Amino acid sequence: MVELPTADDLRAARLRLDGVAHRTPVVTSETLDGLSGRRLFFKCENLQKIGAFKIRGASNLILGLSDADAARGVVTHSSGNHAQAVALAARTRGIRAHVVMPANAPSVKRAAVEGYGAQVITCEPVEAERRRVSEQVLEETGGIFVPPFDHPQIVAGQATAIAELLEDVPHLDAVVAPVGGGGLLSGACLAVQASQLPVKVFGAEPLGADDAARSMEAGERIPQTGPNTIADGLLTSLSELTWTIIRQGVERVVTVEEDEIVAAMRLFWERTKLIIEPSAAVAVAAVLGPAFRDLQDLPRVGVVLSGGNVDLRRLPWTT
């Protein structure tokens, strides 16, 4: 059995994150409304601290540690937004953070993590090495491991984004969130469930990393092998925890092609002047695509823009 986050955990997370994470704005676009055939409300976690929702879960876990645990410091491994999230959350708590990053991670990402005061340990860019080095760092430092999604307090933290969206936009019929490891999507399930509102939850996933969609279809968790997508935040498999929540709470996982992701990303930039990363564009592509457009009785849909961290030197439509 896995321990599931509760409405109480969400309430505690909201108190803990007050003043720590931004209450991000919700934006709309008449053009995108027209193209989707409904009213869309975009929750701008690209404007969140560190440029992504990940600061919510990491802060919730780290700020919730006992003083004794916190004194041990925290450890994580990530090449992406989670690394910055843990580094910043540890600084907020005033504790040490060790972050294992693959040696091929962009130097700008490494610099950002170090800029928050975390110590970076590099490893060979393969999963087995990442785990091995992390274990070693955990042993050497005696620190607490902060996983990117597979923890009830991480899920409860991510859920706060959707809880805000449900408060700020009345009468939503559905929310759509991208799904990689499932922290954000299971957070959406938790927030909707806790709200007791009649809101449907949809996942959005690249066809090139569609383990959640295949799991939903099979009725059992199917791990991702050989993911291949521009949406580099969505490569991971669901965990037992996130799958347990998602299978119960999610209406459907909509998949999108790579060219739909790139087109949605560019259209969103052009029309809203807001920068979203490919993983966020997956959710935009989902609501613009034919599968979602055909769904009835969803006049008002919230879309979670997961982040805005993009390498501006290499945009997918210029290469």
Next chain:
Amino acid sequence: MVELPTADDLRAARLRLDGVAHRTPVVTSETLDGLSGRRLFFKCENLQKIGAFKIRGASNLILGLSDADAARGVVTHSSGNHAQAVALAARTRGIRAHVVMPANAPSVKRAAVEGYGAQVITCEPVEAERRRVSEQVLEETGGIFVPPFDHPQIVAGQATAIAELLEDVPHLDAVVAPVGGGGLLSGACLAVQASQLPVKVFGAEPLGADDAARSMEAGERIPQTGPNTIADGLLTSLSELTWTIIRQGVERVVTVEEDEIVAAMRLFWERTKLIIEPSAAVAVAAVLGPAFRDLQDLPRVGVVLSGGNVDLRRLPWTT
């Protein structure tokens, strides 16, 4: 003598634009505060309708026309944001618009103008031809000419952006606006003057099109010849009207180099996840540069982000 816009004109413009132009948000960035050595408040006209402040002036003039004049339709020539502004404002008023555009204007800009229902007339991409074809269209249609900046009602319209900024951010010490033809910067002077607040007004200009800076230094209007800058919204010379307002109301025009503009644009995108065009980045570059940083007693500075219309296929740091 030129007819100057008054505080009454500004008040009328604000009423006229209520519900027509967005009251755009003001954003802040701790990183940019740190780099500038003061608190910066960015007025996001990049999030304005048509993606630029130009909708304010064009709408103010067009909505203020008598019914008899409006019935004649409007005419303008522009390859940039003003073309879209006139097209959309004319549609709002429900009248015809003819827009003269150079034959080499990007097809996406032409499509946007036509998308608002305006009729586009192409001409050879030289100033003399643009004027000649415009005169011809004015004669044939009997329409009213809507200039991009050289009109008291255009200036009063642009001033509404700065009036909102002064209301939304208390105790500003200065506002900085980019200057091309001077519509926005003279609007800033008008708004500050009408507010009766002790706020200094600064212009920001590319060194490659620095007629305003040179005019301020010389104490007389010096037209721009051979402008050469990435900030394609700032190529024009001041008019007698805008110069008259600017020479009285502006503290100083700060100039920036091309590489400063590109660096400021990219930094702003990365840090705020908001897309600004090069002309807007000129104002950001100005407050980050040494000349402005050296100024004393300006702890709180408003910066007008003039627009966010960028050709995403060609970004200055990728070419």
